[in-house]
Amino acid sequence: MHYFQYKGNELYAEDIPIADIVAAVGSPVFIYSQATFERHYKAFDEAFGQAPHTICYSVKANSNLAILKLIAGLGGGVDIVSGGELFRALEAGVDPKKIVYSGVGKRDDEIEYALRSDILMFNVESEQEIDRINEIAGQVGKKAGIALRVNPNVDPQTHPYITTGLKKAKFGITMEDAVAEYKRAAQMSNLEILGIDCHIGSQLTNVEPFVDSIKKLKELISQLGELGIELKYLDLGGGLGIQYDAEDPPLPADYGAAIQSETKDLGLHLIFEPGRNIAGNAGILAAKCLFTKERDDKHFIIIDAGMNDLARPALYGSFHGVQPVVKDQDGMVAADIVGPICETGDFLVKERQVPMFKQGDLMAFMSAGAYGFTMSSNYNSRPRAAEVLVNGNRFAVIRERETVEDLIRGESVPDWM
Numbered sequence: 144m145h146y147f148q149y150k151g152n153e154l155y156a157e158d159i160p161i162a163d164i165v166a167a168v169g170s171p172v173f174i175y176s177q178a179t180f181e182r183h184y185k186a187f188d189e190a191f192g193q194a195p196h197t198i199c200y201s202v203k204a205n206s207n208l209a210i211l212k213l214i215a216g217l218g219g220g221v222d223i224v225s226g227g228e229l230f231r232a233l234e235a236g237v238d239p240k241k242i243v244y245s246g247v248g249k250r251d252d253e254i255e256y257a258l259r260s261d262i263l264m265f266n267v268e269s270e271q272e273i274d275r276i277n278e279i280a281g282q283v284g285k286k287a288g289i290a291l292r293v294n295p296n297v298d299p300q301t302h303p304y305i306t307t308g309l310k311k312a313k314f315g316i317t318m319e320d321a322v323a324e325y326k327r328a329a330q331m332s333n334l335e336i337l338g339i340d341c342h343i344g345s346q347l348t349n350v351e352p353f354v355d356s357i358k359k360l361k362e363l364i365s366q367l368g369e370l371g372i373e374l375k376y377l378d379l380g381g382g383l384g385i386q387y388d389a390e391d392p393p394l395p396a397d398y399g400a401a402i403q404s405e406t407k408d409l410g411l412h413l414i415f416e417p418g419r420n421i422a423g424n425a426g427i428l429a430a431k432c433l434f435t436k437e438r439d440d441k442h443f444i445i446i447d448a449g450m451n452d453l454a455r456p457a458l459y460g461s462f463h464g465v466q467p468v469v470k471d472q473d474g475m476v477a478a479d480i481v482g483p484i485c486e487t488g489d490f491l492v493k494e495r496q497v498p499m500f501k502q503g504d505l506m507a508f509m510s511a512g513a514y515g516f517t518m519s520s521n522y523n524s525r526p527r528a529a530e531v532l533v534n535g536n537r538f539a540v541i542r543e544r545e546t547v548e549d550l551i552r553g554e555s556v557p558d559w560m
């Protein structure tokens with residue numbers, strides 16, 4: 144069942160024509176389907192059935208307050224990587240006891256904020272971070288729950304920029320150092336060792352790398368057991384991929400079965416940090432064709448959205464499907480779909496057969512619910528796009544389009560000028 148689908152020639156989000164939303168809100172606009180978010184969350188949750196588990200949705204994928212509130216309402220917690228994400232999660236009503244805090248570069252003030260907010264645990268990524276959390280917890284008079292993020296040195300077979308679980312990546316503590324660091328942490332008076340964590344990369348389309356990393360973690364867990372260091376939580380991070388184009392990622396149920404068969408005897412509470420799997424195909428970016436032009440054998444479709452709105456194609460060469468909002472084009476054309484930004488890398492589609500979009504046509508870039516708006520910027524002083532949530536036959540603007548005044552908010556000219 145798809146919640147972005149055609150009825151006749153018109154593309155709908157649930158029960159609302161995308162064209163109606165653009166008419167009301169303007170373009171470019173991110174449009175999310177609430178039913179799709181719910182379906183993805185539930186599919187992931189059900190994949191782990193009765194096994195004790197918590198889904199800590201990864202805020203970085205889509206951090207809008209309304210989305211976080213939706214996740215919290217479904218019983219989810221969150222994975223955060225900054226004080227800003229913590230603020231959002233708390234504002235949205237996420238239970239702090241379902242918040243895990245990952246990231247290689249936590250600042251003192253962020254650590255303190257998380258401690259005072261009583262989050263479940265820090266996924267600690269370096270030797271020095273262990274010391275710092277212990278010190279700050281002492282100052283604040285709290286005990287910090289921690290897991291060590293271990294880097295299992297497993298190749299997730301995904302894009303190099305989103306590969307995190309290889310030793311050469313900046314993330315986590317190596318397998319070789321982990322036992323010694325757990326022993327050290329166990330001696331620290333302001334830390335409570337709660338678990339072990341790993342996240343090996345994003346957009347994984349096979350279960351094998353997940354299983355391989357669990358096997359490695361299990362060796363560690365048993366070594367820790369021999370030392371009397373008992374854990375409660377096994378946090379397996381996020382990373383389960385989605386279909387953008389022709390990928391064939393495992394279904395959550397298959398991923399769940401593979402993971403449960405590896406973990407069932409451990410007696411640990413599982414934590415997952417899915418982002419893309421829940422948000423990716425729950426959103427689109429709608430944009431409008433401004434102009435077209437021909438040059439030699441090239442056909443350019445110039446639109447009102449650019450790499451500042453959807454950075455993934457420029458950053459990773461990622462594929463996003465593109466569909467007309469109203470199907471009335473005259474056949475197909477091999478084209479680049481480009482934005483207004485002054486960068487040659489500012490494309491959303493490169494040399495692909497697409498509908499022959501003409502001036503004024505609306506189009507939808509698919510699979511833009513994750514790492515779409517959250518990675519957008521104001522480059523070229525472009526106000527960021529609006530975000531809309533659809534629920535059946537109603538929709539709400541969940542983030543207003545920025546204005547030009549927003550662009551200069553906080554800026555000032557020194558008094559010597």
Ligand SMILES: Cc1ncc(COP(=O)(O)O)c(C=O)c1O
Nearest residue numbers: 201245345381382416417418419
């Ligand atoms: C620590 C951590 N957890 C979770 C995620 C979410 O990943 P994904 O969106 O691939 O599920 C990421 C991003 O890769 C991450 O760095």
Ligand SMILES: N[C@@H](CCCC[NH3+])C(=O)O
Nearest residue numbers: 203305345346455513514
């Ligand atoms: N932002 C990336 C994924 C990185 C995940 C964050 N660790 C993407 O759009 O695919």
